[in-house]
Amino acid sequence: MSAFNLKGKIALITGGASGIGKAISLKFAGNGATVHLLEYNSEEGEKTAQEIQDLGGTAHFHQCDVSNHQQVKQVIDGIPKVDILVNNAGIAHVGNIEGTSEADMDRLYQVNIKGVYNCIHAVIGKMKEQGSGIILNMASIASSVGIPDRFAYSMTKGAVLTMTYSVAKDYVEQGIRCNCISPARVHTPFVDGFLAKNYPGKEKEMFEKLSKTQPIGRMGKPEEVANLALYLCSDEASFITGTDFPIDGGFIKLNA
Known part of the structure; x- marks a missing residue:
């Protein structure tokens, strides 16, 4: 177990059964957290939860569409305590504004923006009562620099970035930290x-x-993003809130 110990912590990870989300789920469970996977894909969710258990960790799978406000509330209401929320679930889209239909815009908004809102809205009351909590959102380098053919995706991830700042500001006095990671x-x-x-x-x-x-x-490798997520959700990062962390192989600064 690394120095970034999550023993005794309850972590809720959306989209936690594939890609970056799966790497975070495995990393957190391997460092002592009880992991709750909110995942749309039941097969992948059950498989990842079982993989964590086979490795000696503790994981629970919840089939959930993060864009569905009532469904998210029902799932989170059933988890008595949430120490850490990782808003990782998201979908991508390739296209400029001419290549982005109204249906595309609606779909990306529902998952990438409303999904983050739904989950934070559902946990914030629990965290206030506890007097502590950590929220980590998955943004993107597209939040802050222009990326070709990523019109709708950039729009949604820009919203995730500014939601991070807003939540961090509003709840810092309640002992709640909120940061985001921006991968390339x-x-x-x-x-x-x-x-x-x-x-x-x-x-x-x-x-x-x-x-x-x-x-x-x-x-980048999913495990590299998971390592950063582990640090930001650990006690070692207790002085960090309202901050965006690019993990981009130098993309933002070295492409200027």
């Missing part, structure tokens, strides 16, 4: 699926091309 490209199953769908037969070539857009020369 991270190698997740979404990336593999995107390449297979859009560049059949050229997946390796395009993967290398996308990797080289990061100044460090590669994509």
Whole structure:
């Protein structure tokens, strides 16, 4: 167990069964937290919860659509105590404004913005009563710099960034910390699926091309984001709130 001990902590992780979310779930459970996975995909959610249990950790799976306010409330009301909320669930979209339909905009808003609102709204009362709590939101480098063909996605992640600042300001005196992480490209199953769908037969070539857009020369690993999340949700980060943490291989500063 690392220095960043979460023993005795109850952590709720949305989208916690794949990609970055799964890496965070495994990392938190491996460092002592009881993990509650809020996941839309039942098969993946059950599989990840079982994997954590097989490794000696404690995990509970809750099938949940984070865009559904009542469903989120019902799930979280059933968890007596929440020390940590990680708002990781989100969906991507590729396209400029002309390539973004009204349906696209509505779908991204419902998951990426309203989903974060729903979860924070459901836990904030518990955290106030406890006099403590940690909220960690997953934003993106697209929150703060222009990325080609990411119009709707950038809009939603910009909202996540500013929600982070607002919640941190409003609840700092109640002992609640709120920060966000802004990754650049991270190698997740979404990336593999995107390449297979859009560049059949050229997946390796395009993967290398996308990797080289990061100044460090590669994509990030989900485990690297999970390591940062572990620190920010540990007692070692108790003096940190209202802050965005890019984890981007130098993308923001070195591409200027």
